[in-house]
Amino acid sequence: MDFPIFHLDLLGNRMLIAITAIIHVLINHPLAVGAYPLITLLEWWGLRKGEPAWDKLAYRIVFIVFIITTTVGALTGVGIWLTTSLVAPFAIGSLLRVFFWGWFVEWLVFISEVGLIMAYYLTWKRFATPRLKRLHVAIGATLSAFSWITMALIVAILGFMMNSGAWTQDKSLWSAMFNPLYLPQLAFRTPYSMFTAGLFVWFCIFFVTKRDDPIRPRAIRLVAIWTLAWLPFVVLGAFWYWRSVPASMQANANVALLTQAFSQWHGMFIKIIGWTVAAVAVIALIGAVRPRALPRYVLLVPFVLAIWLLGHFERVREFIRKPYVIADYMYANGVRVAALPVYQRDGILPYATYSAVKQATPANALVAGHEVFMLTCSRCHTTAGMNNVITKLEHIYGREPWDQDALVGFIQGMHLTRTYMPPFPGNEAEASALATYLKSLQRPAPAASTAPAPAAVAAAR
Amino acid sequence: MTTDFLATVPAFLAQITPDAVPVPHDLELPLPIPEWALKLWIVPLFLLHIFFVNLMVGGALMTFVNEIIGLRFPRYDRLARCIGETVTVNKSLAVVLGIGPLLVINLLYTVHWYSANALTGHAWVLLIPLIITVFLLAYLHKYTWETWTGPRKGRHLLVGGAVAALFLFIPLIFLVQVNTMLFPDKWSQVKGFFTALQIGNVFPRYFHFVAASLALMGLFLSFWFGRKGFPIEKKLPEFTRAELRRHFYKWTFWVTCAQFAFGPLVFFTLPMQGITAQVLLWIFGAATLGIVVLGLLWREIHETDERIGHRFWPIAALFSLVVLGMGQGRHFYREAALAPHKAAIERKTAEFRSIELGTRMRIRTGMGAGDALTAAPSGKKLFAQTCAACHAVEKPTAAPSLVEIHTLYADNPAGIVTWAKAPGKKRPQYGQMPPFAHLGEDNLSLIAAYMLDVGAKAAAPAEAAKP
Incomplete structure (x- = not known):
């Protein structure tokens, strides 16, 4: 209502954020959070054994991780913020007001993290004496801690969006931080980062060592054991999270009932966890016992499974928070729960700063309908691309010309049948204008169905 | 002079009418820290960020230029390489230190900042891919310096040129943001990045910024190469410390001289609406200090090799004060320009908050906030909202018709309730019905009664018509 609307009708606005976020998390978890501790372990191991080969290997891998984390990794993190500012300014603006101090501390930790990353990489060769080398390992350990803390702080915000917990009553940062889904989520993401780092570093070993290099099988064995060691924690974390979600959903007044789609996805999560853990366990066991037995492409299997797992996890997380963008406070289209009755009584257009019309009438139905669509639907839906409303309506009403009254009824009641949808924040006239606009976008029915149906033709004979 | 500027402010105030300037609502949640604290922090935090941005942009440009000079004079190629090594470090600091001011600006200018984002949305989306590209290219440039030589030198220069060009372009996107947010009265004219370039004074500010990057990088390099810890014998044996110091002092001196042309250009192209006595005081005060800095630089340049560099810290301190003064003046301009709009x-x-509270109060006390909200639930209304989208009266559409349902459940309304709480799937031609347990037994019973009633009425004439 209060910001000029940026809308991508083909890609969809959500997709813009999703692409940025998924790239970020796929780099953040295995590389920033998981790989730095593992690389530090390799370095420390080399120092302890007095074998420079370990150090050389760790340095080659850290170069790859350094380049990726300080470019794509760091920037996609900022990118989530920038794209959200564009697509859902009401949400990010409100989250910033709730989490200011969390964000501020996270910033300080992030500065330290990036400073430590650069110190760790750029001083590697210069810190050559045993004393300096120990210091260097200490830098690596500190860096690992800071990388984890940045993730730990941000995850609080993700949990908050799904279940705001006691915050809706007391509005305190503490309640917001320790929302019911925070710790279970962190308990899953932490070991996930560690075991995927194992897979990533393992994969790197093939590229930074020669086939007959004696360090290769020894490094693979160490990394395989690391990967294996984290697996039980992945299972425990995932189980805790999986158990917490429905409880948290039931507490959510508007979504008292788990939708079928949710139950399906929820069940799927456990299956993907099972497959991923099994595949990783088998491969890591072979790696630990016979490091030379596995060719590099076999690693792609657990890798793809792990990406699928995380993708599914994030998707379900996004699904769970619906219809809200901030649970119990603000709907995904930016309408605050408390302001909804005003819009349902007066309409949303009189309060929409940038709308071309201030009132929906039969005469301006198309223009008003378009404005209402942009204000109330366009944050999630397009008219022609990803998640487009026209296809959705075709699923319900088919390709015959839609009935105006049925559409109006559907618009006003869809939150009752589809609990992930926010209630329509407009009055009767606006629902009608929106229906008119949607009907104007309906694709003509295919030629076959406009012709008389065969049965009707037969009957006419 | 001051009074003339002030006289223009009421004229602008008069322009703030609902038609001319969009006046949105602010977010509902209160600011997490007092507004004065945000105002106190915004300039220093921003300057810390822009310091490293300046070094990154200026560094990339100077690397490229020196690499080209190095084609004829090889010692400049090595100099370029040493400058380039600082760029990849400064760029990381520029990014992380950008978060703080971004946080503050999001809070302090919520409406203005996000509006400017949305108005130039496509350019805003391009930012992240562009920055990632230039960072990766900067690493490529850095780590191929020894290998891309001889016949491959052209390729290396091309990458360096791309880095410099991208680093020159990206700040323009940010500049357009901070410029657009200042002029809500022009928002209705903005139709994307290119039209946003035309409001306010984007280009003079841009040249001012690029010149500042070059001047600051010059000053930084005179320190960086002149300091004792720099292994000059190993890395740049063809130069002496004094020579490099003087070289970069000169560079800073002449670019800063040029700023005395760019600065007034920025000032006199600024729309009048934010110019107040306070703004003038800070900007002209800082400019006066700038003349002192120039004097000190001049004396350093003409200093002997032994003594050159001993005025560096006074110069750096005064230079920081100049920048701080300009930044603060800039901030007061923004505050004054936005004050009427913010009010x-x-x-x-x-106003909206009181409407909202009033509506909620009327609902709570049942004083009629509008029929839709207070009327008791009826089977008819509930059916229309939850069921009518799929269940028509006579014609089977997306689900069985009410007539059909009537034939199945005529004497068993409770059966409808049970079914609706956890529907199964009987007919292959229809989709799966979602469960409706969340409506509650009472509402479901109302709906069931209504459905059977309508179904019976619709079925009756059909029955009667049968022979």
């Missing part, structure tokens, strides 16, 4: 937003936000 209008505050009024409108408060």
Whole structure:
């Protein structure tokens, strides 16, 4: 209502954020959070054994991780913020007001993290004496801690969006931080980062060592054991999270009932966890016992499974928070729960700063309908691309010309049948204008169905 | 002179009418820290960020230029390489230190900042891919310096040129943001990045910024190469410390001289609406200090090799004061330019809050906030909202018709309730019905009664018509 609307009708606005976020998390978890501790372990191991080969290997891998984390990794993190500012300014603006101090501390930790990353990489060769080398390992350990803390702080915000917990009553940062889904989520993401780092570093070993290099099988064995060691924690974390979600959903007044789609996805999560853990366990066991037995492409299997797992996890997380963008406070289209009755009584257009019309009438139905669509639907839906409303309506009403009254009824009641949808924040006239606009976008029915149906033709004979 | 500027402010105030300037509502949640604290922090935090941005942009440009000079004079190629090594470090600091001011600006200018983002949305989306590209290219440039030589030198220069060009372009996107947010009265004219370039004074500010990057990088390099810890014998044996110091002092001196042309250009192209006595005081005060800096630089340049560099810290301190003064002046301009608009937003936000509270109060006390909200639930209304989208009266559409349902459940309304709480799937031609347990037994019973009633009425004439 209060910001000029940026809308991508083909890609969809959500997709813009999703692409940025998924790239970020796929780099953040295995590389920033998981790989730095593992690389530090390799370095420390080399120092302890007095074998420079370990150090050389760790340095080659850290170069790859350094380049990726300080470019794509760091920037996609900022990118989530920038794209959200564009697509859902009401949400990010409100989250910033709730989490200011969390964000501020996270910033300080992030500065330290990036400073430590650069110190760790750029001083590697210069810190050559045993004393300096120990210091260097200490830098690596500190860096690992800071990388984890940045993730730990941000995850609080993700949990908050799904279940705001006691915050809706007391509005305190503490309640917001320790929302019911925070710790279970962190308990899953932490070991996930560690075991995927194992897979990533393992994969790197093939590229930074020669086939007959004696360090290769020894490094693979160490990394395989690391990967294996984290697996039980992945299972425990995932189980805790999986158990917490429905409880948290039931507490959510508007979504008292788990939708079928949710139950399906929820069940799927456990299956993907099972497959991923099994595949990783088998491969890591072979790696630990016979490091030379596995060719590099076999690693792609657990890798793809792990990406699928995380993708599914994030998707379900996004699904769970619906219809809200901030649970119990603000709907995904930016309408605050408390302001909804005003819009349902007066309409949303009189309060929409940038709308071309201030009132929906039969005469301006198309223009008003378009404005209402942009204000109330366009944050999630397009008219022609990803998640487009026209296809959705075709699923319900088919390709015959839609009935105006049925559409109006559907618009006003869809939150009752589809609990992930926010209630329509407009009055009767606006629902009608929106229906008119949607009907104007309906694709003509295919030629076959406009012709008389065969049965009707037969009957006419 | 001051009074002339002030006289223009009421004229602008008069322009703030709902038609001319969009006045949105602010967010509902209060600011997490007092506004004065945000105002106190915004300039220093921003300057810390822009310091490293300047070094990154200026560094990339100077690397490229010196690499080209190095084609004829090889010692400049090595100099370029040493400058380039600082760029990849400064760029990381520029990014992380950008978060703080971004946080503050999001809070302090919520409406203005996000509006400017949305108005130039496509350019805003391009930022992240562009920055990632230039960072990766900067690493490529850095780590191929020894290998891309001889016949491959052209390729290396091309990458360096691309880095410099991208680093020159990206700040323009940010500049357009901070410029667009200042002029809500022009928002209705903005139709994307290119039209946003035309409002306010983007280009003079841009040249001012690029010149500042070059000047600051010059000053930084005179320190960086002149300091004792720099292994000059190993890395740049063809140069002496004094020579490099003087070289970069000169560079800073002449670029800063040019700023005395760019600066007034920025000032006199600024729209009048934010110019106040306070703004003038800070900017002209800082400019006066700038002349002192130039004097000190001049004396350093003409200093002997032994003594050159001993005025560096006084110069750096005064230079920081100049920048701080300019930044603060800039901030006061923004505050003054936005003051009427911010006041209008505050009024409108408060107005909406009272409408909202009034509506909630009327609902709670049942005083009729509108029929839709207070009327007792009826089977008819509930059916229309939850069921009618799929269940028509006579014609089977997306689901069985009420007539059909009537034949199945005529004497068993409870059966409808049970089914609706956890529907199964009987007919292959229809989709799966979602469960409706969340409506509650009472509402479901109302709906069931209504459905059977309508179904019976619709079925009756059909029955009667049968022979």
